[in-house]
Structure formats: C-alpha cells, structure tokens
Amino acid sequence: MREIVAKKITQTVRTLCIEANTNLSEDVLAALNKALAKEESSSGQEILKQIINNAKVAWREKMPLCQDTGLAIVFVEIGQDVHIIGGNLKAAINEGVSSAYDKGHLRKSVTKDPLKRENTGNNLPAIIHLDIVPGENIRIRLLAKGGGAENCSAIKMFNPSSTKEEINSFVLDLIEKNGPNPCPPMIIGIGVGGSFDYAPLLAKESLMRELGKPNSDQETAAWENELLEKINATGIGPMGLGGNTTALAVHIERYPCHISSLPVAVNIQCHSHRYKEATL
Amino acid sequence: MTKKKTKKTSLVLKAPLTEKDIKSLNIGDRVLISGTIYAARDSAHKLFGKNPPFEIKGSILFYASPTPAKKGQVIGSIGPTTASRMDPYTVDLLKKGLKITIGKGLRSQVVKDAMKKYQAIYLVVPGGISAGIAKHILKSTIIAYPELGPEAVLELEATNLPAIVAIDCKGKDLFEVGKKKYQTK
Structure with a gap:
C-alpha cells in the first residue's frame, strides 16, 4: 500500500x-508543421503559421x-x-x-x-x-x-445492419455541417461501440492518444486513414477558408456492444489541443 | 471612417464606419482594425437584446471574451468565439447600424441577407491564436454587466488587428468559395 x-x-x-x-504539446506542433508543408491554400498556410507562431508567443510569455x-x-x-x-x-x-x-x-x-x-x-x-x-x-x-469544438460533437445510435460507409457518412455530414465552427484543423475522436454513455467516453479518450499515432489494430488504423483522407478532401481547410488541412488526425476506438446496438460518438477537438498528463 | 493603406496595402478600418466604407470591401480582402471596438458574446447579447450599451451606429462588434490580464498587461489572451451563436440577436443590431461583426465560423442565411440589406460585413479572425491577438489591443474597459465575469461587455482600443472579410455586403461568403476551391471529392 x-x-x-x-x-x-x-x-x-x-x-x-x-x-x-x-504550452502546446510537441505532437500537436509536429502535426501542424507537417500540415503546413502540405497545405496548398495561401490563407491556409498563413493561418497554420499564425497558429505555430501563437504557440511560441504563448510559451514565451506564459499566456494562454x-x-x-x-x-x-x-x-x-x-x-x-x-x-x-x-x-x-x-x-x-x-x-x-x-x-x-x-x-x-x-x-x-x-x-x-x-x-x-x-x-x-x-x-x-x-x-x-x-x-x-x-x-x-x-x-x-x-x-x-474549449466549447466551440465540443459543440460540434454528436452521437448516433446505428443499427447493427449499418455499414462502415454509413458511419463514414455520419462523420462527414457532421464535419460538413459544422465547417469552420470548431476551429479546423481539427482532431476527430470517434468511439464505436459500448453504450449510449460509453461511446462518447471512448471518443473523448481517443483524443488523448499521441496525435497521429495509429490505432494498434490494423483494420481500425486503416479506417482512421481512410476517414482522414475523406475529411481533408472536403476542402474546408484551416479556419474554414479553404484548403487541404481540415483535420490533423482521426482517432478511432472500438468496443464491444449489445447485439441490438451500434453506437457511434464523434468528439471534435480544435487545433489548440490542450492536453497534458502526469503520473504520481 | 478613417481608411488608409499601410505599407502592406491592407486597409485599415476604424469606427464609425459608413456605408461607403463597407461597399468597397469584398470577400478575401485583408483588413486591419484600429480604434474603438466592442466585445460582447452570448450572455451579454441575451441581456441587451436590441439595445446594446454602446453607440451601435457605425460600430464594430467582436464576439470575444478574454482571459484575465496579468499584472502589467492590458488584456489577457483574446480571440473570436463562434459567431453563429449570436445570429439570433444580430439582425436587430444590423438594422440599427452595426457595420462590422468579427468572429469565427459560419453565419446564418438570415444574417447574411440582413448584412446585404443594411450594408454590413463579417470579418473572420482565426481562433486559437489569442496570445498573438492580444498584442493588437491597447486598452480594455468593462462598460456593462461586470457581474457576467468573462462575458462582460468591453470597450477595446485596437491597433492593426488583422482580419479577413468572410462575408461582404453583396452576399458573398468566403467559406463557400474557399471550400469549393479545395474540394477534391
């Protein structure tokens, strides 16, 4: 004891x-820099630079x-x-x-x-x-x-007959509907399975995974990639002004569920992903 | 009113603004905001409704509520909140002469139509770059509802606060145009 x-x-x-x-974490900064190298839109590039620069100012001056x-x-x-x-x-x-x-x-x-x-x-x-x-x-x-991105999150109770494509459509419709509101580039946490209370918890917990680290299950990791590509093809871009960086990462967690159910929860996180942990 | 070009050729906008100032602006234009602007968000809008506690004609309204200032600072970190939450209150204010709103995210069609009707524009400032934006605020005073804490109405003095015209008074929306350009599916 x-x-x-x-x-x-x-x-x-x-x-x-x-x-x-x-203090914006290293994994978030790395993802932002990687996005900046790939971003084609000039306003998108400028916004990504402003975000990276803001992290420097905040760290230097100990400001939020x-x-x-x-x-x-x-x-x-x-x-x-x-x-x-x-x-x-x-x-x-x-x-x-x-x-x-x-x-x-x-x-x-x-x-x-x-x-x-x-x-x-x-x-x-x-x-x-x-x-x-x-x-x-x-x-x-x-x-x-933050409240802005949290407000864009959603849960849907699918039927067991539903396909992965239907789940993808639910996620993409949600992202299209909210467009610039959650402060893209976002991080998308998705909980698939569990129950009406547990799926959002899975989604939230998935946000705390090291950014961009794929799920250890290969099939889920491939699904994360597939959705990330689809989300970035929407064109929403940094702060919604157009571009190829709409999301920095998609993290999916799966969990057993009832024979009648297929809950899917999507928790949306803004680019200012403020997460820290410690062990005592 | 004052409108001049800086070296970088961005327009500097300063309240009070006229219809003429607004008409010359188009989506995608980079502008700099200087002078007096007001900050108000959800709870303040709910309280003041059609009668904001400041001169609305020609004014600039920033949907924002900063972090508390540290000793020696004018203001803490400040940035835009989601503008669409203020949509239900905006038409009445545009009718009374509000010329510029500043926030992040989409506006409703009703607000876009009212911006066309009453000749106003909506500017976007990126969210989550609030330590940087604070450098563009020279002065901050609470002018109403101190009991709301962070949601109190502020009068701010801005200098060269960079923003982008997202919706102009012709009904054009940069979010729609920008997205279409980079859509690949």
Missing part, C-alpha cells in the same frame, strides 16, 4: 491545467494559447494499492483546477446552471472520470476542452 497525499494531487492538477493552456481555456476534463486512474491521505480525492482535483484558473489567469468558463447561465467564477466543477487499475500509482490526464 502506497500513500499519496491529496495535496500532491492538487498541485499536479494545477500544474497540468496551466501547462496545457500555455486561446482565450477559451476550457472546461477541465480530468481522467484519473488510481492504482488499487494506493491510499490517498490528507483529503478527499475529488475535492483535491477541483482545488487544483480552481487554483490554476485563478492564479494562472485562465478564463473561468463554467456556468452554475445550464439554463440560468451564472458563472461559477472558479471554472468548477471539473468533469472527473475515475478508474481503478492495478498498481500503486495515480495517473492524471487533463484536457482543457
């Missing part, structure tokens, strides 16, 4: 929130990459041999988030009630997903998820 103090979790979450918002510093989505894997002492786990995570958004000068973008729209003033609550795993570590993964 390993003991981990709650305060350590708070500090880690706080650091992850600030880092995610000010985007004014929408997101809803903090925290995935926590707790080793079953860990004992958390000196505080409550969820409170420790939330304290880390509020401290980061306050001290780190990040925008508070959470409303207390979805209809009354009053700002909570501390970016709380975070959305927390907990999992118990073997071992004696705690792994914390944090997505600072």
